[in-house]
Amino acid sequence: MTRVSSAVAICLLLPATAFASLGGTVTSVETDRVQMKAALVGITQRGAYTVHTIQSPTGTTIREYYGTDGVIFGVAWEGAWQPDLRQLFGTYFDRYQGALQAARKARRARGQVAIDDGTVVVQIGGHLGSVTGAAYVPRLLPASVDAGVIK
Amino acid sequence: MPRLFVFGTLLLVAQVSSPQCGSTTPSSPGSDSSGSGGTTVTSNVLPIVVNGGPTNNALNLAFATVTICVPGTSNCQTIGGILVDTGSAGLRIVSSAVTLPLTQQTGASGAPVVECLPFLNSVTWGPVVTADVKLAGEQASAIPIQIIGTDKFPSIPTACSNLGSPEETVSELSANGILGIGLGNHDCGIDCTVVGPSNPGLYYTCPASGSCQITQEPVANQVVNPVSVFPSDNNGTIIQLPAVPLGGQASITGSLIFGIGTQSNNGLGSAKVLTTDASGNIRTTFNGQSYGKSFLDSGSNGLFFLDAATTGMPACRLSIGFYCPTAVRPLSATQLGANGATSVVSFNAGNVDALNSTFSVMGEATGLNPGGFDWGLPFFFGRSIYTAIAGRSTPAGVGPYWAY
Secondary structure, three states: OHHHHHHHHHHHHOOOOOOOOOOOEHHHHHHHHHHOOOEEEEEEEEOOEEEEEEEOOOOOEEEEEEEOOOEEEEEEEEEOOOOOHHHHHHHHHHHHHHHHHHHOOOOEOOOOEEEEOOOOEEEEEEEOOEEEEEEEOHHHOOOOOOHHHOO | OHHHHOOOOOOOOOEOOOHHHHOOOOOOOOEEEOOHHHOEEEOOEEEEEEOOOOEOOOOOOEEEEEEEEOOOOOOEEEEEEEEEEOOOEEEEEEHHHOOOOOEEOEOOOOOEEEEEEEOOOOEEEEEEEEEEEEEOOEEEEEEEEEEEOOOOOOOOOHHHHOOOOEOOOHHHHOOOEEEEEOOOOEOOOHHHHOOOOOOOOOEEEOOOOOOOEEOOOOHHHOOEOHHHHOOOOOOEEEEEEOOOOOOOEOOEEEEEEEOOOOOOOOOOOOOOEEEOOOOOOEEEEEOOEEEEEEEEOOOOOOEEEEOHHHHOOOEOOOOEOEEOOOOOEEEEEEEEOOOOOEEEEEEEEOOHHHOOOOOOEOOOOEEOEEEEEEEOHHHHEOEEEEEEOEOOEEOOEEEOEEEO
16 A cells, blocks of 8 residues: 555656657556556566556556666556557557558468567457457566566 | 456458358248148258458458348348357448448437447447348347448547557458357447446447547447347357368368257267356466466467467467467367366467468467467367357356357
8 A cells, every 4th residue: 555655646746748658657657547547556566677557447457567767668458358559558559550450461360469560569369358468669678577577 | 247248359351252252142041840740940050161251361260151131121131251250249241241221220319329349459440230130040130230341430439449450341351241159148248338437438429410429338239149139049159160181271161050959950969068257268278387368269260379488489470470380389288167177189380371372271370379378260170169158058058158
């Protein structure tokens, strides 16, 4: 509880940046939370990075990962309903949509998403009653952090 | 429970009305009298084909032909190249394939109801209309279906497109439509009946002037699994497909059978039943690890599991989302139902990039899915897969479950 309160205090002190999560700073976590009308569930420090967990009103759990520089290098989600991916991916959403469209030209997998366009990696699986996803920007990963933690 | 109503996959494939996929016209609706004691038997077998589909470039997608009619009339249209999807609920057809004048559903305000359905790698946007749907001898009367496309409602709300990437045409979908016959009765359920931000935003009303707004959609008005509203044979389906040799083949044909234990041709026999959890998942154990996000889905075109680091198989260069091991790799996993039933599954992983380019069927097509195991259409090859609808009674108990 004390951690949550301190996070709220931080958020009150920092100006909310415009829309942007992945690639944005920790202040945008609060922007996401407000935009999504989500609840802050917890904050966990794991060595070189910190995880903010929020819950969207539709029940989907969203985790946002940032390093000591406060830059969000990864997001992950799990629940019945897909979250607002533009909100979560920020400036990377247009790249994601473009990569999906480009993938339609090739023989492609249907039933899940596995995008890696060299800049952003997006993996989504499940079915409409149960969706699991993760996205990260390899360039932003802290040196000691493996992308496998983003889930 | 609301989760059980949902279920969708993202698949989508296309092709230009090839004869293979449009030729299986359903037999005339209704019942034929059959013999003993004046009992009537409804024709419950719909032919399916796994081929290139309407765009002639599909891989591992099963297509059927459906007939839709203006409700209560003989004004009907038969449309082939419809993807058979046990991962979603409801019939959706691309607008360019529909010539029939179907009545638009309206909301409480009198404004048209338009749906945004978020599959995993796409969203489909388009109006909800009412039609009779005929599959083999079965009929779902006056049910809500979705017409996919932006011709009548061109502005996709950002809240919809922000969920993924819209697919609105036959070439984008690689299919003329999607026949959702999964575990769920409806495509949303009670989640879509509430007001405010907890509504997941599948249904909109679009007034003549002004923008589309997310609306409360009563369950009875939602796009519905057609099988669940048949007068009989309405508790589930069976998909039967032949085994496929290593290296794949051009196409295969099989059957979609309606009902479980309702007629002489759809009994469970010795099939093993795997019930699902409340989210429609089973578990899969692979290399000593257990993964909870596992499911069977005819609308997924491969066996999708884990990632390259965990499996030791590289992702393909060309076939996006698939694995491309240099040699065929034999693998094994164990499926575990919520009821404790287990089934050991042996399968192969092959090089999808190396598949003969004229082939549309490949049993050893595997790919990435970090959250768990998506047992897609290759798992259906050489099996009879039963899908029991949530809340429906069958000889093996109440759905939802899969059995094979």
